[in-house]
Amino acid sequence: MSISAKDVKELREQTGAGMMDCKKALQEADGDFEKATEILRKKGQQLSEKRADREANQGLIVTRVSDDGSKAAALEINCETDFVARNDDFQDRAQQFLDIVFENQIESVDELLETEHNGLSIADHVKDMVGKIGEKIKINRVVFAETDGFFISYIHPGNQLGVLVEFEDDVEDPEIGKDVAMQIAAMNPLAVTRDGVDSSIVEKELEIAKDQLLEEGKSEEIAEKASQGKLRRFYEERVLLEQKFVKDNSLSVEEYLKNNDTPLVKSFHRLQLGDDS
Numbered sequence: 001m002s003i004s005a006k007d008v009k010e011l012r013e014q015t016g017a018g019m020m021d022c023k024k025a026l027q028e029a030d031g032d033f034e035k036a037t038e039i040l041r042k043k044g045q046q047l048s049e050k051r052a053d054r055e056a057n058q059g060l061i062v063t064r065v066s067d068d069g070s071k072a073a074a075l076e077i078n079c080e081t082d083f084v085a086r087n088d089d090f091q092d093r094a095q096q097f098l099d100i101v102f103e104n105q106i107e108s109v110d111e112l113l114e115t116e117h118n119g120l121s122i123a124d125h126v127k128d129m130v131g132k133i134g135e136k137i138k139i140n141r142v143v144f145a146e147t148d149g150f151f152i153s154y155i156h157p158g159n160q161l162g163v164l165v166e167f168e169d170d171v172e173d174p175e176i177g178k179d180v181a182m183q184i185a186a187m188n189p190l191a192v193t194r195d196g197v198d199s200s201i202v203e204k205e206l207e208i209a210k211d212q213l214l215e216e217g218k219s220e221e222i223a224e225k226a227s228q229g230k231l232r233r234f235y236e237e238r239v240l241l242e243q244k245f246v247k248d249n250s251l252s253v254e255e256y257l258k259n260n261d262t263p264l265v266k267s268f269h270r271l272q273l274g275d276d277s
Helices: 005-015 019-028 033-050 088-104 109-114 122-133 174-187 199-215 220-238 253-259
Strands: 058-065 071-079 138-146 150-155 161-167 248-252 265-272
Touching: 005 019, 019 033, 058 088, 058 150, 058 161, 071 088, 071 150, 071 161, 071 265, 088 109, 088 122, 088 138, 109 122, 109 138, 122 138, 138 161, 138 265, 150 174, 161 174, 174 253, 174 265, 199 220, 248 253
Parallel strands: none
Antiparallel strands: 058 071, 071 138, 150 161, 161 265
16 A cells, blocks of 8 residues: 555654654555554554663653742653753653653652553553653653652753752742752752651761770770761761752751751652662
């Protein structure tokens, strides 16, 4: 059956698949658009299965915060190459998936993949992307959160690192909130306060510090006391409110916020491409 260029173009606009793929699908389907679309979808699924074992360590981090700062969402979507990550269509789909997370208050990747959009599950939309792009595509992480305080987001240039920061109350100056989000991006704190640091990490740091001091010839008693001092320095490096503020090392982050009459940080989410911690 002869397939017109107009039909190929129309199917391409509907599915996003390549011109040759659309032409072959229409020929196989004898010009039936519905069948041709199904053929393309099956091809995407087969390609997705073939590429399942491939590394997908490129991609994007995207975030969204409501106008009143009460709701926030973030998403990490991966692909195989930076070339695809910079593609407008890939970026548009990432934003579309993020909006679905935000609007449906989705809190896990599995929940997102099961969610339907335009008659297909998000899992099937991802398979369609694989068929069109020819690379492994994976939604790696999603975040959705609500607060009675205020969220600020920050995306580092290149979209490979993003931060959501929850403040205890409204933030009147967004630039101050952004400064703190950039601090989290740059300094990668473990927690907002000491209480938020996992006890096993604290115990390990104390053990390492004490062992080092004992190897230096310090007595058990001195090593015990001195290891507490090393732990304090650890907190200053890895606890957000105790960290030196990157724009003014004479202040801690907590002092910077208090000096600017800005609420303290309640929690944060830091998403770095390929880092699941």
